[in-house]
Structure formats: C-alpha cells, structure tokens
Amino acid sequence: MKTRLIISDYLDYYKDAQPITILKHFNKLKETVLSTHSFGYHISKSSVYSSMIEGNPIDFDSFLKYSTSGMNTKSKSFQEIKDLINAYHFASTHTLIKKNILSAHSILSENLISEDRYRGNIRDNDVYIFAGGKKVYKGASKEIVIDEMNLFYKDLSILIEREMTMNEIFYYAAFIHLVFVKIHPFADGNGRMARLLEKWFLVQKLGKKAWFIESEKLYQNRLRSYYTKMAIGPSYEKTNYDLSLPFLLLLPMSLTAR
Template sequence: MLEDLVIIQNDLLKSYLEQIPSGLQQAFDDLHDAELSTSSFSFYTSVSSVFSSKIEGEMIELDSFIKHKRDGIPFQIDYTRKIDDLYDAYIFAQENSLNESNIAGAHMLLSKHILDKQSQGNFRKHNMYVSTPDGRIEYVAALPGQVKEEMTKFYNDLDQLVNTPLSIEEVFYYAAMIHLVFVKIHPWNDGNGRSARLIEKWFIAEKLGEKAWYLPSEKYYYNQHNLYYTNIRRLGLEYIELDYNQALPFLLMLPKVLD
C-alpha cells in the first residue's frame, strides 16, 4: 500500500490530481522520436544531456553537441566530455532497470569527469550546502550521518512505487516527487541535480515505457530555471526543516512539459 511510503510524500496527491491538466495520456502517446536519431545516435538523449548539463552551468549548445555526437565533428574535449558522460548515463538507464545498484552505476558514468573515482557512485561523507553566486547559503542538505538512512528510505519507497500499478497522473506526480526528495537529500558530492533529473525520467520510463525518453523535461526545466530553483527552494533552508506541503508548484511543472 502506498500509504506505507516513508520519505516520498503522497500527501499532496489529491490536490495535484485536481490541478493537473487534462489530456496527459494523449499528449504522452503522441511523443515520438526525432528524424535526426539513428541506430547509434539519440536526438532526445542529446537534448536531455545538454540541457541537464546547462542547468548546472555547462557552456554547451545543443547544435554543437549534435554535430559532435551524430556527425563526428571534433570539438575541444573539455567542451563535450561531461555531456558525453551524462549521455552515457542516459543510455545506461534506457537499458537497465531502475534500482539502487543501477542508480549508483549511472552516477559513476555521469560523474566520470566531475568527481574522483572513490566518490563516483558512493555517498558523500562531508557536509553539503548549496550557495548562491554571491556567496549566500540557500540550502543545507542532509548531514553526512543521515545520508545512508535517508537513502535507504528513498530506495525502499522507490521499489514500492516501481512495483505498484499507477495511473499516468500518479506516475507524473511520483516522478517529480522522487526528483525533489533525491535532490533534497543530496547524497553525492556532486552530480545530484543531473542524477535527480535522470531518475525522474527513468521512473516514468519504468512505468509507462520508452516514450518517456522523448520527454524534453530537462529542456523545460532549463528554460524555466529560475522558477525551477524557486520551487525547489520553497521547502525550506535546512533538510531537517523541509516542508513538503510547499512542493505542489514544483510537482506541477513536469506535466507542463507536455503542453
């Protein structure tokens, strides 16, 4: 029973279902791959990788990455390699089930040129905070001693959701909530946002099929990045004080990807 969820909140589901746009199923069914995709190149995986990276401050353009990835046009390695790593993580997710071991494996891939090898796929052991460009702390994540326990709760809830039949509306609700809870725990030394956005889409694919990989959610979040971060910040400054009753504006962003 989903009433047994511990950390992935379902208290807002009723309000969410009352506000979610109609026609979600038809809009999802209408998703399709792009003509630019080939047997060895995925356009929408490139979109996901580029825009999720741009949210984190990477200075790369989609057109350049497509020329690099699809057509083999050479660019400076520093310009493309972190996005190449994230692309590999998305491909890995498309080929593997969503679970604790594979999430760690995806993080190892996407953090290949971000973190030292010992930190790839392993929980952090240091305090973690998010700061603004002018040096203000805007969020203090779970303490290092809390991370393992909180992630155990997260993975137990995730397994329950993966194995429970859900409507498409419920899938979108829980996908966004999974994204939010993961990024609030902030379990890695780096790569938390990239991981959270990947896991969100991975969950949708697990529940609804491969068309989920055509959702341009990362592009939408990038285009709305000020609102994206505002809605994440609504929950509070410190992990122990988070108020998930403030999560609805964030949760309602995901279905708008299909508008």
Template sequence: MKIIPEILLDNYKKSFPQGLDLKFNSLHDAEISNDSFSFYTSVASVFSSKIEGEEIELDSYVKHKRFGIEFLPDYTKKIDDLYDAYCFAKNNSLNKNNIAEAHRLLAKNIVAENQLGKHRIHPMFVTTDDGRIEYVAALPHQVDNEMEAFYEDVERLLNKELDFQEVFYYASWIHLIFVKIHPWNDGNGRTGRLLEKWFLSEKLGEKAWFVQSEKNYYQNHQLYYTNLRKLGLEYESLDYSKAMPFLEMLPQSLLL
C-alpha cells in the same frame, strides 16, 4: 511510504491538465535519430548540463554526436558522460545499484574516482554565486539512512500499479527528494533529473524518453530553483506541503 509523501496527491490530480495522456501517447522519436544516436537523449543531456552551468549548445552537440564533428574535449566530455548515463538507464532497471552506476558514468569528469557512486561523508551546502548559503542538505550521518528509505520507496512504487497522473506525481517526488538529500559530492541535479525520467520510462514505456523535461527546467530555470527553495533552508525542516509548484512543472514538459 517511508520518505516520499502522498499528502498532495489529491490536489495534484485535481489540478492536473486534461489531455496530457493523449499528448504523451503522441510522442515519437525524431527523424534524425538512428541506431547509434538519440536526438532526445542529446536534448536531455545538453539541457540538464546547461542547468548546471555548462556552456554547450544543442546544435553543436548534435553535430558532434550525430555527425562526428570534432570540438575541444572540454566542451563535450561532461555532456557525453551524461548521455552515456541516459543510455545506461534506458537499458537497465531502476534500482539502488544501477543508480550508483549511473552516477559513475555521469560524474566521471566531475568528482574524484573514489567518490563515483558513493554517498558523501561530508556536509553539503548549496550556495549562490555570491557565496550565500541557499540550502543545507541532509547531514552526513543521515545520508545512508535517508537513501535507504528512498530506495525502498522507489522499489515499492515500481511494484505498485499507478495511473498516469500518479506516475507523474511520484516521478517528480523522486526527483525532488533525491536532490534534497543531495547524496553525492556532485552530480545530484543531473542524477535527480535522470531518475525522474527513468521512473517515467519504467511505468509508461519508451515514450517517456521523449519527454523534454530537462529542456523545460532549463527554459524556466529561475522558476525551477525558486520552486526547489520553497520547501525551506535546511533538510531537517523541509515543508513538503509547499512542493506543489515544483510537482506541477513536469507535466508542463508535455506542452513543449
């Protein structure tokens, strides 16, 4: 592997909750879903957007998406875009070109049109609400090379036979590594959470789309951000040995 670490896999497996494979196999779609509406795609889109500060409620969005009840466009448009990206992922393979297309869908009301699906060329800082620098992402000249390594590792994992625990381990790493590189001008968090689930679906099938990971991250969003910060302030000095608390969050989504 070029960029996705394997250093924590043994300890991860030792701490992996028993019986989660049975819980995963028992997942099923919601009764309210139909051929043109997915309840769990709505859940994913709403809670992933709420993590980014969007003021949207699941009940309102379901009324909008399932029953055609109108709201002001600004209330629903970014969530609609993310919903479209999830639908795209469900019907397309996880690869470099399709990741870019997913970003073009989910970020069309977030970044400039000429930046959709394009790696950034400017420095990227994640800041707190009071303007304090919380994280310095990969430097602009590093982004292309880091992402090429990322794409190669994802392809390698997709072609490798993995057991259930390993699938969850690497899905979390895909999420984590992506957001640490921060390759887009914006929409990185939304994309990282989508990639995590996209990988699960490639390895475990359709039931992966019913895992409420985005809801779990939102309900524990302070812990989510704390675990992301544990690795360090700057991309070049990240300590991946401290990633276990973050990796352990995805399996907990099966307990919702």
C-alpha cells in the same frame, strides 16, 4: 521516526490542480517525435539541457556541431555531457534499483568528480548549495544521509511495483526528483542524477517512449521558476513539502511545451 520519503500526501491536491490530460499528450508525443528523430538524438538533447541547468556552456546546436566537426570534443564541458549521455544509455538498459543508480552516477560523474571515492558512492561529508556567494541550502547531514537513501530506495521499489494512473505516475516521478535533490546524496552531480531518475521512473512505468519527454528542456527554459519552486526549505531537515505542489506541477508541462 520517518518510514516514508516519497509520500502521497499531496496527490489529491495535485489531481485537482493539474490541468493537462497526460495520456492524450503523451500519445501525441509518441506520434510526433518518434517519427522524426532517433533515441540517441533525444538522449543527447536531454543530457545537454540537463547539463546546461548546472551551468555547462554548450547548448544543443553547439553540441551537434562539435560532435560532427570534432571541435572542442576534448573539453571538460563536452566530456561532461558525453558522460551524462552514457548514463542515460546505461539507464535505458537497466532497471531502477540501488546498484544501478550508483552505477549511473559513477558514469555521469567521470569527468565531473576528480576523486574516485565520490563517484558512485554516497558522500561522507556535508554538502551545501551556494547562490550569489551565499549558502542557500544544506543537504542531508552526513550522519543521516545513508539512512535517508535507504528509505529512498525502499520507497522507490514499492512505487515501481504499484499500479498507477497517469497522474500518479507523473506525481511520483516529480516527487522522486524533488526528494533526491533535497537529500543531495552525492558530492556532485545531484541535479543531473535527480532529473535522470525522474525520467527513468517514467520509463519504468510508461515504457521506452518516455525517454522522449523533454522535461530537461522545460526545466532549463524555465530555469528561474525551476529553482524557485524547488526551494522549499533552507536544509534537508527543514524541508517543507507542504510547499511542493508548484514544483510537482512542472513535469506534465513538458508534454505541451514546444
């Protein structure tokens, strides 16, 4: 029986393979972005790029144009981005615990999920990911998904309290992202939620400046690589975390990519 989901098994390999001096680049990030744009600007940017990963057709320039002009603001695509922005704002004023994770999902899925019972609640059905008309992944089975999420919440609470180096913070943030998306606990919105959780964890560990890390932009700009490196098994039960290192190494790259 599993007792941990977000594991340290690959941390030594990660430290050996991770080439970026995270603290130096994080400090540079603070000096540059904080002097030029507001918190709201960056939260909007994160939300647009995260939505684009899921196929939303509105890019960031178009989002800014629509927001200013009032064009297309009633469209489902625009409203989905606004909902995600609201979820990021919610996360910015709440701690990373179970009830707030569920609330954040309820907020971001307002226009994404039509049935009330699936917003902010763990699903009661099986879910699949399709690509090219083929089934490529099955989330945690409906019989175990609640138990797996309880383990996830338990691990998360332990990690929030633990003292960590910068490498450890980025390792665990990415592992949280990966485990969550592998469980796929919601009927929809799992990718958006996983990327929000990754950022939320960074903020819990590094402070509010971490909201300005452009991880969502990196993943969207490297979309094929993002999905390829995430593909480490055909189902949750057959996930092979021995293959997770290439995915875990993506996050620090968001500090240097421009």
